Amino acid sequence: MSKQQPVLFSIGWNACINCGACVAICPQEAGFVSPFDTIAVDRPCDIACLLCEQICPVDTIRHEVVATDSVRPVSAGIR
């Protein structure tokens, strides 16, 4: 349904306050989480709605687009 390309999230852990807002807003199924109570950062997100980046109170979530052939990551327009 989504025309978005899958993205891989990265989190600036120094700024992260473990507030859980990114997981709360995330429309993924159960389990798309990291061991630090954030959204998952070890596998691509195929929804790529980026709501987690929008809600983050400390603006510490970034992403890069994962190439659909999953060979090389393409640099995304990071804010």
Next chain:
Amino acid sequence: MPQLDYDVIIIGSGPAGSTTARFAANAGLRVLLVDKRQELGAPIQCSGAISRHALEQVGIVPDAEFIHEAIYGFAIYDESGNRTVHDYRQLKADEYGVEAGKKPLGYVVDRRRFDRYLMTRAERAGVDVWLKTEGLGYTPHPDGHCTVRLQRYNEIKDLTARIVVGADGLQSQVGKWAGLQTHIKITELAGCLQFIVDGVETEGLLEIITGHRWAPGGYAWVFPKGHGYAEIGLGVVATMTDEPARDHLHRFISESFFADRFKNSRILEVQGGGVPLAAPLRTQFADNMILVGDAARHVNPITGGGLHTAVAGGKIAANFLVGHIGDKLPLTDGALKAYQDLWLAELGNKMWKLYDIKTDIFHNMNIPERDDQLYATMSDYFSPTSEFKKI
């Protein structure tokens, strides 16, 4: 049916989970309460305000162990700093005050100590409590019970129970296990940030600062935190601003009508969280499963307050389960709708009403008008004549 490990397994030992556990165990159910954290209450995602009435309703006597500071009323500000004060020390001087025989209106609690206190009370009521234990999933079985998969430290355990209670907060995974529609709209989740500060005077009031300029989509607050500390925070809705909550909070502290009051503030702690300004979940039950607290979105949509609604909802859930299991009624989703109906009648319908009021305000695209509406609504909400006083 084989002998089950527990009647009820509760995932998440926040105020909702531990209150559900305590009332269920008090009535004789065998209850396991698990939480994946090593320290309850942390990381703190809450300002900690709760009314005395809410504590009394669930049999908790206010205790210095978990209270930061007593509260006697409210001050609601508009964007420019004009304020409406509801100080119950003056409004109902015979009832509220610091003098002997008088009482506070409410408290700001220390969430680490409060959550641990409630868990301890549950444990003393006979609940088994396992920390460092995460819920991984559950499977309903045709004979009416379910299996709950837990990871305690590094060990996987499959336990049998009649029902699992999801009390795992706004980031709830339990609801998702059953495929419930738990997704919250970006327009209804406020990104919140607060600082615990030294060097800011307070006066025993919860201070609420409205105005799009300071907190688009939400509001800012200054709460007394005991020992001369205060908390300054705000929540914003991401679709109404291009900036994260952090930038708004810095601007509120340095540029608002409180800039002078805050100029000597020193930050002692940084806390944050997502606060739903949303309707309760439309479906809070599934086969062998019910949700309570933030997981069921039992949060006041106007104030974002979730402590009263969590403990009150926990008591409702426990009383329901005690009666339902005691009567040997089925635990399929159709039968558990009665839980939600009970909750709606006792608490939820009022929250839906608040949601409608809140939605009307934020659907107004005229910012000055909306600011006026929010200020008026907040001022009225905390007044002694408010119809929503007990939420």
